[in-house]
Amino acid sequence: MIAAAWICLLAPLGATLVITLAGMRISGRTAGWIATTSTSVSFVAAVVAFAKLLSENPEDRSHLSTAWTWLGTDQYHFGLSILLDPLSVFMMLVVSGVGSLIVAYSIGYMDGENEERRYFAYMAFFVFSMLMLVQAGNLLLLLVGWGLVGLSSYLLIGFHQERPSAIAAAKKAFIMNAVGDATMALALFLLILHTGSLDFGSLIAISSSSSLVINLVALGLLGGAVTKSAQVPLHTWLPDAMEGPTPVSALIHAATMVTAGVYLIARTHNVFELAPNILDLAAGLGAVTLLIAGLIALVQTDIKRVIAYSTMSQIGYMFVGVGVGAYSNGMYHLLTHAFFKALLFLAAGLLIHALAGEQDMRKMGGMRVLMPRTYWLFFVGGLALVGIPPFAGFFSKDPILAAALAHGTFGAILWVAGVVGTFLTGLYTFRMLFMVFWGEPSAYAREHHHVGPGTWSREGPLVMFVPVVVLGVLSVVGGWIQVADFWTPVSNFLEVSAPPLVTASGTQEAISSIFAVAFGLVGIGVAWAIYGARRAEVPSAPGVQSALEHKLWFDWLYDRAFYRPSVWLARALYRWFEQPVILGSLREIAAGAKESGSLVSRLQTGLLRVYALAVASGLAVLVVVFISVR
Amino acid sequence: MGNVVVWIVWIGAAFGCIASGVAVVSFRNPFYSALALIGNLGSLAVLYLLLSAEFVAAAQVLVYAGAVMVMFLFVIAYLGGEADAPFVGRHGWQTVGAIIAAAAIFVEIIVAVGESSLSHPAKIDASFGSPAEIGRLFLTDHLLAFEVTSIVLLAAAVGGVVLGHHSRRFDAGT
Amino acid sequence: MLGPDITWYLAISAILFSIGVLGVLLRRSPLIVLLSLEIMLNGGNLALIAFSRQTGEGTGQVFAIAVMAVAASEVVVGLGLIVAMSRRRLPLDVDRLRSLRG
Numbered sequence: 001m002i003a004a005a006w007i008c009l010l011a012p013l014g015a016t017l018v019i020t021l022a023g024m025r026i027s028g029r030t031a032g033w034i035a036t037t038s039t040s041v042s043f044v045a046a047v048v049a050f051a052k053l054l055s056e057n058p059e060d061r062s063h064l065s066t067a068w069t070w071l072g073t074d075q076y077h078f079g080l081s082i083l084l085d086p087l088s089v090f091m092m093l094v095v096s097g098v099g100s101l102i103v104a105y106s107i108g109y110m111d112g113e114n115e116e117r118r119y120f121a122y123m124a125f126f127v128f129s130m131l132m133l134v135q136a137g138n139l140l141l142l143l144v145g146w147g148l149v150g151l152s153s154y155l156l157i158g159f160h161q162e163r164p165s166a167i168a169a170a171k172k173a174f175i176m177n178a179v180g181d182a183t184m185a186l187a188l189f190l191l192i193l194h195t196g197s198l199d200f201g202s203l204i205a206i207s208s209s210s211s212l213v214i215n216l217v218a219l220g221l222l223g224g225a226v227t228k229s230a231q232v233p234l235h236t237w238l239p240d241a242m243e244g245p246t247p248v249s250a251l252i253h254a255a256t257m258v259t260a261g262v263y264l265i266a267r268t269h270n271v272f273e274l275a276p277n278i279l280d281l282a283a284g285l286g287a288v289t290l291l292i293a294g295l296i297a298l299v300q301t302d303i304k305r306v307i308a309y310s311t312m313s314q315i316g317y318m319f320v321g322v323g324v325g326a327y328s329n330g331m332y333h334l335l336t337h338a339f340f341k342a343l344l345f346l347a348a349g350l351l352i353h354a355l356a357g358e359q360d361m362r363k364m365g366g367m368r369v370l371m372p373r374t375y376w377l378f379f380v381g382g383l384a385l386v387g388i389p390p391f392a393g394f395f396s397k398d399p400i401l402a403a404a405l406a407h408g409t410f411g412a413i414l415w416v417a418g419v420v421g422t423f424l425t426g427l428y429t430f431r432m433l434f435m436v437f438w439g440e441p442s443a444y445a446r447e448h449h450h451v452g453p454g455t456w457s458r459e460g461p462l463v464m465f466v467p468v469v470v471l472g473v474l475s476v477v478g479g480w481i482q483v484a485d486f487w488t489p490v491s492n493f494l495e496v497s498a499p500p501l502v503t504a505s506g507t508q509e510a511i512s513s514i515f516a517v518a519f520g521l522v523g524i525g526v527a528w529a530i531y532g533a534r535r536a537e538v539p540s541a542p543g544v545q546s547a548l549e550h551k552l553w554f555d556w557l558y559d560r561a562f563y564r565p566s567v568w569l570a571r572a573l574y575r576w577f578e579q580p581v582i583l584g585s586l587r588e589i590a591a592g593a594k595e596s597g598s599l600v601s602r603l604q605t606g607l608l609r610v611y612a613l614a615v616a617s618g619l620a621v622l623v624v625v626f627i628s629v630r
Numbered sequence: 631m632g633n634v635v636v637w638i639v640w641i642g643a644a645f646g647c648i649a650s651g652v653a654v655v656s657f658r659n660p661f662y663s664a665l666a667l668i669g670n671l672g673s674l675a676v677l678y679l680l681l682s683a684e685f686v687a688a689a690q691v692l693v694y695a696g697a698v699m700v701m702f703l704f705v706i707a708y709l710g711g712e713a714d715a716p717f718v719g720r721h722g723w724q725t726v727g728a729i730i731a732a733a734a735i736f737v738e739i740i741v742a743v744g745e746s747s748l749s750h751p752a753k754i755d756a757s758f759g760s761p762a763e764i765g766r767l768f769l770t771d772h773l774l775a776f777e778v779t780s781i782v783l784l785a786a787a788v789g790g791v792v793l794g795h796h797s798r799r800f801d802a803g804t
Numbered sequence: 805m806l807g808p809d810i811t812w813y814l815a816i817s818a819i820l821f822s823i824g825v826l827g828v829l830l831r832r833s834p835l836i837v838l839l840s841l842e843i844m845l846n847g848g849n850l851a852l853i854a855f856s857r858q859t860g861e862g863t864g865q866v867f868a869i870a871v872m873a874v875a876a877s878e879v880v881v882g883l884g885l886i887v888a889m890s891r892r893r894l895p896l897d898v899d900r901l902r903s904l905r906g
Binding site for chain 3: 632633636637639640644647648651652654655660663664667670671674677678680681682683685686689690693694697698701702705706708709724725727728729731732733735736739740743744748749751752753754758759763764767768771772775776779782783785786787789790792793794
Binding site for chain 3: 604605606607608609612613616
């Protein structure tokens with residue numbers, strides 16, 4: 001079982017190395033299959049580990065395996081260790097499973113790009129990093145995984161290096177994540193200072209420190225989680241990250257990396273429980289994010305950005321879930337979200353691939369006629385996202401709302417936000433669906449719709465279609481493994497690692513479900529009225545519209561507050577310090593060397609008599625020396 | 631009586647040495663300088679005789695004054711040649727430096743010599759400085775010096791041939 | 805021994821050597837430089853002979869003969885150089901021959 005865990009972690013790394021070392025000797029498709037195989041091996045290993053874990057008693061389900069001591073000093077001791085427990089196995093299954101499907105899909109999507117090998121090397125590396133993050137046995141290794149997924153994200157967002165917008169988006173993502181990494185690092189510094197180790201036990205040992213320290217640690221960890229999961233206020237990088245190829249958006253910015261924040265809070269729940277204010281802050285930020293993201297999604301015209309804001313919003317739900325202490329509910333929503341969000345992204349990818357790269361929804365329309373199978377898959381994903389039974393989202397979103405309701409007054413506020421959120425979710429999701437798929441096929445669609453040779457059902461190559469279908473099936477049945485209070489194998493499984501703080505009563509569950517589904521249906525109805533049947537107009541509110549189109553001025557604010565001063569400072573330093581002092585001193589040294597060289601060369605007069613004089617003078621001096629020594 | 635004669639001869643020879651030395655350095659015409667050098671060599675031979683080095687004195691006159699200086703005179707005659715006027719014109723720092731250096735060397739040697747006790751020369755027998763004695767030394771104690779010197783002479787001979795080689799490229803119409 | 809002490813001979817040798825040094829440093833014609841060089845060598849020879857007499861060994865005289873041979877060789881090469889210089893129409897002036905200037 002431990003071996004399975006190590007294989008799961010290292011297989012994708014092996015694929016990265018193989019693809020990198022093979023270089024130009026293998027074709028892009030081969031690289032793709034190597035990557036897919038490795039992630040599939042990971043998935044199989046994760047399943048094996050999961051099965052073995054199930055065969056044990058719940059209390060024993062925590063195994064720490066250390067490969068070797070990574071950093072060892074007198075005071076501190078860090079091993080290269082992985083932790084195998086229900087929480088990590090759960091994430092391993094999600095990452096490797098959904099990852100394999102998406103990497104397989106990429107083989108078809110990226111076909112024809114001339115840099116496919118690099119892409120698959122990066123993807124395999126990302127899977128490895130994410131697995132390291134979830135399997136880390138101590139906080140240091142978790143931070144390493146955290147940083148590496150940030151790196152992979154940067155590399156993959158900026159994959160199309162020739163596009164300046166992609167490069168800028170990659171930089172933005174990386175720099176913003178660096179802020180989160182910094183707060184996390186500070187939290188870890190405090191932990192080491194006060195407990196002397198970064199094992200997960202230190203999260204419990206920190207309870208002996210002052211409450212200020214505990215709150216700071218929790219706040220630092222929250223900062224990292226908020227940034228990585230693109231919650232307000234550190235969310236502005238996620239929409240820009242859509243510059244990357246669609247499978248990247250699906251894997252990294254929907255299913256796995258952005259959910260790392262949720263995982264982090266669940267994993268480090270001990271310290272958060274010691275700082276309940278921070279936990280409330282997490283839930284609050286989640287609620288704010290889910291509303292804001294839902295609102296902004298209403299005015300987006302790029303199909304991928306709608307799905308991106310949707311991701312932000314759903315992760316807000318997850319934050320609400322873990323913020324009120326319902327860790328397993330939050331994780332369960334992570335699972336189902338991975339299914340239907342990846343499904344939506346990949347289906348959007350089928351559209352984009354068939355329309356030769358077009359992502360603007362206004363140019364699409366009536367795709368239901370041209371790509372019926374894609375339409376049905378998209379439809380399934382949309383229903384799952386809104387949380388309509390019996391699709392997956394229903395079973396995972398509503399327990400979160402119920403848990404919020406069980407959390408007291410603050411929780412009730414969160415509940416209201418969550419319910420309003422379902423209305424927005426229905427609205428923007430089906431706005432997207434109706435705009436793209438209903439109506440008459442647009443002129444653009446007719447012109448550009450093409451599918452290459454070897455496609456199946458005229459909509460896309462088989463290697464792209466199969467993963468999407470699998471995800472579609474999962475979006476339907478994936479929710480059926482846990483039904484509220486009646487049958488909770490997932491929660492039971494995860495509760496060993498992260499016991500919940502609240503338990504919702506049956507009434508609360510029922511109320512939450514009814515309201516959530518109702519509001520969701522209302523949202524769908526409104527969307528149908530405006531975009532589907534064209535019976536109503538979008539209400540005119542230019543102020544609101546402008547605010548939403550400017551993404552509530554967050555980007556503008558950050559630009560003025562951080563970016564411009566930094567650029568100004570950088571330029572000023574360059575002009576006033578670097579040029580004169582550093583470059584100048586180098587120039588001076590070089591000039592000085594030249595000067596002294598030319599001074600010395602003046603001795604070489606070429607005159608025989610001067611040389612002879614030098615010899616004679618030297619002789620005179622030497623004789624004096626000899627005489628005096630004697 | 632003998633001592634007085636030796637002293638007179640010594641003074642004469644010493645005076646001739648120094649005078650001719652100064653003359654070599656001072657004349658404008660290299661021909662006169664070469665002739666002065668011959669005089670110098672002769673005076674030195676006398677001094678060698680006073681020091682009981684008969685063979686060396688003979689060799690000096692025969693080889694040095696006889697062969698080497700004759701070669702010198704041939705070349706000077708061939709080249710014509712008037713040299714520069716040595717003691718006129720501006721005396722730059724080189725001149726000053728040269729005089730100082732030479733004076734320093736002279737003073738130092740005198741100091742060094744004066745400090746040591748050289749008042750009792752060794753007793754010598756009649757064979758000191760004779761050709762037989764020199765020959766014996768050359769072929770036994772200082773054989774290596776003998777052989778090396780002959781190699782140097784060989785090198786010089788080869789060098790002379792090479793330098794004197796008429797190369798059509800470099801001759802400007804000779 | 806009869807006559808002056810060795811020290812007097814050494815004094816002459818020192819004078820000759822210094823005169824030679826002056827000649828080498830002050831004259832511009834290579835011929836005169838060579839001649840001055842000869843004077844220096846002879847000064848050295850005189851010192852060798854004087855010391856040979858002082859110690860009673862013939863080594864100094866042997867060395868003096870070797871010096872003479874070497875001086876002869878050096879004069880051969882030097883004069884050959886000067887003749888070659890004049891054949892190439894180079895000025896016979898050490899101050900003007902400065903192409904080794906760095």
